[in-house]
Amino acid sequence: MTFSLQQSTPARLHHLHVVSDNPGRLAEFYTSQMQMTSVGGTDHDRVVLVGRDRAVEITARSSGRGPHFGYAMRNQEELNALRKRLQNHGLACQALTASLFQPGAFVIGDPQGRRMAFGLEMSDAASVASRDGLPARLQHTVFQTTELERVVNFYTDIVGFSISDEVVDDNGRVAVVFLRSDDEHHSLAFFQGSRNEWDHHCYETDKWNDIRDWGDRFAAIDVPIFFGPGRHGPGNNLFFMVTDPDGNRLEFSAELARVAVGAKPGVWPHGERTLNSWGRAWMRS
Missing domain, CATH: 3.10.180.10 (2,3-Dihydroxybiphenyl 1,2-Dioxygenase, domain 1)
Known part of the structure; x- marks a missing residue:
């Protein structure tokens, strides 16, 4: 096994x-x-x-x-x-x-x-750590890579991550891979791109109202949402994204799916509706 x-x-x-x-x-x-x-x-x-x-x-x-x-x-x-x-x-x-x-x-x-x-x-x-703050559990991090297959093979075959979902482009090539290390849909993901860099990190909240409250909190200091609110296809989670003063991207999420041991990876088409089933998406290159 x-x-x-x-x-x-x-x-x-x-x-x-x-x-x-x-x-x-x-x-x-x-x-x-x-x-x-x-x-x-x-x-x-x-x-x-x-x-x-x-x-x-x-x-x-x-x-x-x-x-x-x-x-x-x-x-x-x-x-x-x-x-x-x-x-x-x-x-x-x-x-x-x-x-x-x-x-x-x-x-x-x-x-x-x-x-x-x-x-x-x-x-x-x-x-x-205070238990009184808004819920936002550090949950996943995502990277862009120029060698998607090689990197994913390392994390699955050597480290032991499992593939939850793949996004496939029009030519049948895998463009994005979501990897899990426990029951949650992913704690790590990679997408094929032109650079090797950190893409974003994500905080999982408890419910949709938490997404609202975090959005209000960023609005109060004039930090705009640049992607979302919306719902991802892979993971089925609600989300929005902002940036910190260094330009690092933060995602806030709710209702991330859980995946059973041994579940067959899902396959999604590469497109806006996969990234955001509610509408427009931020498409990387």
Whole structure:
């Protein structure tokens, strides 16, 4: 039987480590607008923020530290099992000292240099996170890639992600792949493009009214919605998207589908109605 994270060692997207030319400005946005609290970092080059089911570490680009996306495991046994399995595939699992993970975390690199970390949540950081803020659980992150097949094969065959849905263009070529690491439709996705870059990250809310409340919150500081509100085809989730001061794209979502172990991947046509069944879509190139 094919190994899957979902079945054997479920993992959820826990935090992002981003780099910035102006970490102070970016930290202020996530502190004030995303209702997050500083739990680490005492200089101008680094800050660690946590909120209600969301966390981010921001470092200065000049520090030389590369970004990563961090997945939390359920327990030490499953973390150890995943590390052993990855090492058996010949993959280097480098020790990672991370403010948001307990000691014992590790990081791997994909074929194009993206860094993915696995670890156990730092309990004291979690206790600082307010439960009073608006719900917005860090849920998925998406990348553009010039080598879609190679990258997807790595995350499925080596790491253990499962394909939930594929988007296929008019020539029958796969253009987008949605990958799950637990029961939710996707925690990671890639689309074929002309660049290798971070596309967006997403926060899952509890219901449609939360989408409204987050929209009002951004409107209050004159941050416009640039895509949505709408409903995606793959995942069937409600959404809208805005940008932070660095131009990083944030998505807010509700009602993301759940997918059973072993479910056959869905296939969608590449077009606006797949990206937004309600109307116009933001088409990447």
